Amino acid sequence: MPNRFMFSGRSHVPLNSVQTALRDAIQDKLDKGYYKLEDCHCLCGADDDVIIAGTDRYGFAINTVICRSCGILRIDPRPSRGVLKEFYSREYQDLYWDAEPENISDHFRAQVTGGVYMKDFIKGHLNISGFRGKTVMEIGCSAGGILLPFLEDGADVRGYDYNKSYLEYGRSINRGLDLRHGGIDEVKNTGERFDFLIMNHVLEHLVDPKEAVQTAFNLLKDGGILYLSVPSIKNANYYKSHDKSYLGSLHIAHLYHFSRNALMSIMDNFEPIFVDEKVRGIFKRSPGKKAEKFPREYDSNIRFILWRENSVSGLISRKFDVFLYGHYFYTRLLRAFKFLPKRWLSRFTF
Numbered sequence: 001m002p003n004r005f006m007f008s009g010r011s012h013v014p015l016n017s018v019q020t021a022l023r024d025a026i027q028d029k030l031d032k033g034y035y036k037l038e039d040c041h042c043l044c045g046a047d048d049d050v051i052i053a054g055t056d057r058y059g060f061a062i063n064t065v066i067c068r069s070c071g072i073l074r075i076d077p078r079p080s081r082g083v084l085k086e087f088y089s090r091e092y093q094d095l096y097w098d099a100e101p102e103n104i105s106d107h108f109r110a111q112v113t114g115g116v117y118m119k120d121f122i123k124g125h126l127n128i129s130g131f132r133g134k135t136v137m138e139i140g141c142s143a144g145g146i147l148l149p150f151l152e153d154g155a156d157v158r159g160y161d162y163n164k165s166y167l168e169y170g171r172s173i174n175r176g177l178d179l180r181h182g183g184i185d186e187v188k189n190t191g192e193r194f195d196f197l198i199m200n201h202v203l204e205h206l207v208d209p210k211e212a213v214q215t216a217f218n219l220l221k222d223g224g225i226l227y228l229s230v231p232s233i234k235n236a237n238y239y240k241s242h243d244k245s246y247l248g249s250l251h252i253a254h255l256y257h258f259s260r261n262a263l264m265s266i267m268d269n270f271e272p273i274f275v276d277e278k279v280r281g282i283f284k285r286s287p288g289k290k291a292e293k294f295p296r297e298y299d300s301n302i303r304f305i306l307w308r309e310n311s312v313s314g315l316i317s318r319k320f321d322v323f324l325y326g327h328y329f330y331t332r333l334l335r336a337f338k339f340l341p342k343r344w345l346s347r348f349t350f
């Protein structure tokens, strides 16, 4: 892999002062052994890996390996369950979201837009008219914006997340949003079952995704539906928001990277209704249904990653400065763009 995939101590994405301080504090916990890492095997059971990166986009000293049998990527050694609980409760959102207070409302609005899309996506594939009277649970709901369109459609909604300020914001927007502190273990402990379960970009954060899928099975009523999505190894569009590079998508919280086929290989007791290469899927609870065999995607995944790394748009975005060209007035006008809020400029990136 390219040299920049090796540890150098520097970040590969721009960090604000809050993010930089957090990154340094977390690396310090790793260095001192307060944040413990543990060795792990691939989900397919093989123990034959190649290291593809010795760092992530924030510059943490962590290894991402690829399994030479199935092609699933994972962090190894990885943070333990105890470390992850503290990390998600106290550090993750601020490290991830380029945190500024006003961004919570932007984030909530984006979640609502995503929720409208998800609701129609599920309705279309299941051919149902709506969610009236149904129970909808989301694990990893953040501020709960995805649940709002389901609530407005008549569903009884509940969400769990570790970030208290995001939960509080969602509750302040709509009291019908039942948002609680915790993760998959806390949902399991309620002993309740639901008609619909949403795990949107959650599975890749968990130490044992296979166990999480079976927990999802136990949380659903008979015939219940699981909406599951994970960032895909082979979804080129995903990398547009990550510096157009594979390294940009690697971070300490992504313990696994799946393709569509890799996800299908851990879905015991679920019947796929629809799954694409993005990877997002709708699965029906189906006791006894066997998952597909693990794929053999080492070669094709490596080819994709190198193609992504060497794409022209990625090279331009990472390696070249922007040149300003024009007469005095136009140059001053162009330079003014750098003083605009970052979220405005992000609309013009390609």
Ligand SMILES: [Zn+2]
Residues within 6 Å of the ligand: 042, 043, 044, 045, 046, 067, 068, 069, 070, 071, 072
């Ligand atoms: Zn494997």
